[in-house]
Amino acid sequence: MSSNITLYSWTTPNGIKASITLEELGLPYKIEPIDISTNIQKEDWFLKINPNGRIPALTDGSQRVFESGSIMLYLADKYDTERKISYAPGTPEYIEQLSWVMFQMGGLGPMQGQANHFRLFAGVRSDYGIKRYTDETKRLYSVLDSRLKESPYLAGSKYTIADIANYSWVRSGPGALEIDLSEFPALKKWADEIGQRAAVQKGADVPHTGRTDADRAEFFKSARARIDGMDNSDKH
Ligand SMILES: N[C@@H](CCC(=O)N[C@@H](CS)C(=O)NCC(=O)O)C(=O)O
Incomplete structure (x- = not known):
């Protein structure tokens, strides 16, 4: 096509x-x-x-x-007419796939995005905001972990767009928010496996900026240090 x-x-x-x-x-x-x-x-x-x-x-x-x-x-x-990374509409697995894509779109993305904002980018330090959104991100990771204890991939036996959607956020949790993925063993195993895929490594580097993992780690560290150096605005 x-x-x-x-x-x-x-x-x-x-x-x-x-x-x-x-x-x-x-x-x-x-x-x-x-x-x-x-x-x-x-x-x-x-x-x-x-x-x-x-x-x-x-x-x-x-x-x-x-x-x-x-x-x-x-x-x-x-x-995806060959159904390489998706299930066919009308099947029960398609609905499961849709549910986990929506879980990411309505839950994990917005919540982890807010956690990133308070932990890395905010103009004030709010310990309340950091805790609220980091805790909620971890709660959502535990939902994924429970699902991945019973199923190899989110929608079923096959790797799909539901895995891509959630993986794209989970991969940055450890670096940005210092979340220890080993607290979520099934999620960690799944993320480690997906991270090995050639298409994932290629797609995660688009557009190519030349930034390395070490550059990203340094960026996250100094962004957190900037926030930590401020007075907690929740007190005012
Ligand atoms: N719900 C949207 C969210 C998109 C979104 O928040 N994109 C961010 C980058 S991850 C962005 O463009 N931020 C820049 C801005 O808000 O101006 C989606 O999933 O596409």
Whole structure:
């Protein structure tokens, strides 16, 4: 099947969901790097592709697709005819896959995103905000851990877009929030295995910025130190 895909993205947990899915499907695509620190994603031309002004977004010919979950479902529905990384609509496994994609979109992404905000990026230090969202992230990890104790992958016996969606967030929990994944043994085993996949390693480096894991670790460390150096604003 022919495609004319352009991906607008950056190496963030939501961004790499789209690029890993494209790599797993072996689809050709053009990458438009959107460095979100420069706010290009708020410019008028980009808002025509994603009215929400965030990455990732994708165009396929004249079709625009925004929201990382919709992008994954769109790509799976249209291009995964061999069902390499998805279950067929109408099957019970498809509904399980959809449920775990929505779990990530409505739960893990927003909650871990807030934890990252309070722990790394906020303009004030709120110990309440850090605890609330880090605890909720860990609670969601325990839900994933329980599921992965009973099933090798989130939707069933096969690795799917549900795993890609959740893995893309879980992978950064240890570095950004100092979450010890060994507290969640089934989740850790699953994450370690997914992290070995060639398509995952390739997709997680899109667009290629040249930043290494050591650079990222250093960034997280100094971001946490900046927050730790402030007075806790909850007291005021
Ligand atoms: N629900 C959206 C969230 C997208 C999102 O929050 N993207 C972040 C990067 S992970 C972003 O673009 N941040 C820059 C901004 O908010 O301006 C999705 O899953 O696509």
